[in-house]
Amino acid sequence: MNIENVINELGLQVFAGADKTGRQVKGAYVSDLLSDVMGKAREGELWITMQTHKNIIAVASLKDLSAILIVNGGRPEEETIVAAEREGVILLGTGDRSFSTCGKLYKMMERDALV
Amino acid sequence: MKDMKFEYPLEGGDFIKAGYASSSLKKILNQLNLDPDLVRRIAVATYEAEVNVVAHAFRGIMKVLVSPERILIRVEDEGPGIPDIGKAMQEGYSTASDRVREMGFGAGMGLSNIKKNTDKLEIHSELNKGTVLEMTTLIKG
Numbered sequence: 040m041n042i043e044n045v046i047n048e049l050g051l052q053v054f055a056g057a058d059k060t061g062r063q064v065k066g067a068y069v070s071d072l073l074s075d076v077m078g079k080a081r082e083g084e085l086w087i088t089m090q091t092h093k094n095i096i097a098v099a100s101l102k103d104l105s106a107i108l109i110v111n112g113g114r115p116e117e118e119t120i121v122a123a124e125r126e127g128v129i130l131l132g133t134g135d136r137s138f139s140t141c142g143k144l145y146k147m148m149e150r151d152a153l154v
Numbered sequence: 155m156k157d158m159k160f161e162y163p164l165e166g167g168d169f170i171k172a173g174y175a176s177s178s179l180k181k182i183l184n185q186l187n188l189d190p191d192l193v194r195r196i197a198v199a200t201y202e203a204e205v206n207v208v209a210h211a212f213r214g215i216m217k218v219l220v221s222p223e224r225i226l227i228r229v230e231d232e233g234p235g236i237p238d239i240g241k242a243m244q245e246g247y248s249t250a251s252d253r254v255r256e257m258g259f260g261a262g263m264g265l266s267n268i269k270k271n272t273d274k275l276e277i278h279s280e281l282n283k284g285t286v287l288e289m290t291t292l293i294k295g
Contacts, residue, residue: 072258073257074205074259075261078270082190082191088258090257094169096173097172098173100177100180101176101180102194103190103194126177
């Protein structure tokens with residue numbers, strides 16, 4: 040499963056990294072606490088959060104996460120988008136809430152035997 | 155491989171630049187063809203140390219020594235110091251401000267993340283003076 044598949048199936052908005060959506064997705068992690076993500080998320084996972092500030096880009100980049108998905112219709116700040124493009128981080132958005140987003144993603148991943 | 159030294163200045167309160175030192179170091183370590191998992195563990199440890207300086211101290215410096223057997227990272231800061239290191243090591247304990255917590259920092263996991271991602275961690279702290287963190291990561295060849 041790659042990011043492109045997730046964007047299409049969940050109807051996501053792409054804020055940054057539109058040229059990198061062929062990247063593989065190995066799983067997902069949900070959290071709004073940055074240290075929790077630093078400690079527990081694994082390489083290649085998609086990170087679901089409501090945080091929109093610039094620091095999420097460093098976290099995703101340092102952990103080699105496949106993308107960040109901002110839920111609840113949150114819009115990343117302009118400097119977040121600039122940092123994402125610079126660091127090669129894919130930044131996505133949805134108007135959906137975390138729970139339904141995770142549910143849909145879980146079903147997708149079940150189909151691909153990723154969970 | 156010869157020993158290599160790098161230094162990164164850190165600014166207290168500057169959340170815009172938080173992560174810059176760790177990202178710069180990670181790029182260098184990746185170029186050295188080290189194991190990606192080892193590089194990621196160092197990235198976690200340095201990021202947490204960097205954020206601690208930004209969230210709690212006035213200023214600091216990250217000094218990195220890369221040698222063939224190990225990577226030694228020393229983060230020194232001028233700041234309030236840690237009154238109770240034992241408590242600070244406990245997961246969930248944090249003295250971060252509300253502003254910092256709203257950004258998703260201050261979960262009280264920083265030091266334990268550093269401990270889990272390094273082979274050795276030493277902390278020296280003096281109240282109203284500052285804190286020194288020394289983290290060692292062994293390179294298994």
